[in-house]
Amino acid sequence: MTVRVRIAPSPTGDPHVGTAYIALFNLIFARHFKGTFILRIEDTDQSRSRPEYEKNIFNALRWTGIEWDEGPDVGGPYGPYRQSERTEIYQKYAYELLEKGKAYKCFATAEELAEMREVAAAEGRRAGYDRRYRNLSPAEVKEREEKGQPFVIRLKVPLTGDCVYDDAIKGRITSPWADIDDQVLLKSDGFPTYHLANVVDDYLMKITHVIRGDEWMSSTPKHILLYESFGWTAPTFMHMPLLLGKDGKKLSKRKNPTSIFYFRDSGFLPEALLNFLTLMGYSMPDDKEIYSLEEIIETFDPKRIGISGAFFDIQKLHWVNQKKIIETIPEDQLWNRLVDWQFNEEFMRRLMPLAHTRIKTFGDFMQLCSFFFINDLPITPELLCPKNTPPELISFLIQSIIWSLDEQEDWSGAALEKASHEVADLFAIHHKKVMIPVLFACVMGKLQGPPLFNSVTLLGKDRTRVRLMNAIQALGGISNKKMDQLKKGWDKRDVKHLLADQG
């Protein structure tokens, strides 16, 4: 058997370290077993997928040094490798399941579904859909279709018994079918859901091992049932331990730096990031912690993959990075590497207009602009709270700025300018006297410097986001409860009740 593995990222956000982590183990597996590593873009979520996110996935993975053998940008014998270009294929297979009696047309309206969910919640059932269209007679189906009623195609999930499979990492997994709804396979607009597209593609692309994060385990029984329903052999499933944040929950961009570009822009070495990511899911013999990609490929043993989640410990990443600098960059190469990173012509040319009129001597330059070149800013609650504004209010302002920029899907200086006015108005605080100093403090660690908004454009989205998050942490953080209240207030653009607490 020739090993064929794949990653299947969805281009719906910034390129996540979790994608690099899973890609890396797929790559190692493929190279060790002399197989093929495929990148497939799962862009069936039309409302959230963006071509620029797809490009960022390619660029970010390539920066880490991960290369794939088949994919949308490199081609290959099983293309197209972008799901939005394969819609007809999924339709054909959904109808095949209908023919076989393994799936059915469901005419439930949005209101009906909402009502079913309420009933299920009240009865404490996990599955929300009551299968009311599962047993319509052919005549009833025909009648509804003739009336032009929209429908989805759903999979017939067994009503009793368990799905049992052997995960090559986690061992035997048993999950009761009763917990699983009749899954939608094809939506009323003719687009497939993740489950259908994922299984059809893994089959057609001859994937032998599905190596993915264990957050997908709840989908696996549905996938196994699809393979059975089509009469296909399922691939081997290998669910990797999840990357966890300090709070023990899935690493999320709300609380942690997660964009691969953040690590690039902060001056981490790609080989250190990869080495560190392998440590999250794997242990080398003798507990060796610093090694090359070639070394792990050579000696790889799937049995050494961990079972439970791994803490994404950024201090450890710093340690790995330092070791890699010492081991892989000779002294006489260090300057070249720094130049590649940020001390280069392109960056400096963009920076000069911000410095030009603001230095009395060249010796002032670093003092003015050091915040572009350092990771840990000297921020303190005093610095972040102009005019004795309560720290909690300041953290609300900063969090709202993050949401505004995310909503705008734009983290440029211009977007920040818009966000800062919006947030200042909403919280009824002085834009110039409060909002602006707060932003200077977050971004530069000081109250004066080069123009704020241009600096943010140059600093880039990923470092700006992390600086805003770090400032919130420096102010003591926002509790989950407060965060929910704030988010609700933000969504309605009504935060008065939160301000009342401020006294």
Ligand code: GLU
């Ligand atoms: N599209 C899914 C993702 O975003 C793929 C999950 C899988 O590997 O099956 O990661």
